[in-house]
Amino acid sequence: MLSNHNINVALIGNPNVGKTSVFNQLTGLNQQVGNYPGITVEKKIGFCKLPNNYKANILDLPGTYSLNASSIDENVVIELLLNKNDKLYPDVALVVTDVENLKRNLLLFTQIKDLEIPTILVINMSDRMKLKGIELDVPYLENQLKTKIALVSSRKNIGIEKIKELNEKIVLLE
Helix, strand or coil: CCCCEEEEEEEEECCCCCHHHHHHHHHCCCCCCCCCCCCCCCCEEEEEECCCCEEEEEEECCCCCCCCCCCHHHHHHHHHHCCCCCCCCCCEEEEEEEHHHHHHHHHHHHHHHHCCCCEEEEEECHHHHHHHCCCCCHHHHHHHHCCEEEECECCCCECHHHHHHHHHHHHHHC
């Protein structure tokens, strides 16, 4: 049996992919959600219980398109991810993507993976897949990207438990 243990989980992604909505679902908080860039310009921190007495410090980071900073809010993300001595340095990165713009969102995902931070790809807005005629072969994508994937709809609270389970599995592998 695992003892009480805190891990840092960073929510990273492009602007407007639903990071703060995922944050709110995981933490039970109600942070402001905006439909324009720059609404989250600093780290927001909440807490989430995971299975087996693990607790996660959930960090909602500003939206960024890549790890090449072009704004102050993007710099917040880069400073954290490049400083392993930061007390909030992530044990796990949740790269949140939008199902309708998955290809564009994968640049940031690959950059995070290159930092060798354990990463889960969270494909948000999965409730729009049928409407938009989108089909995903998740096992194939997991194999190709060498990561675990959680299909979620943060608006409809679908897939949030899967994120918690995947976080626990990654922690156990460390």
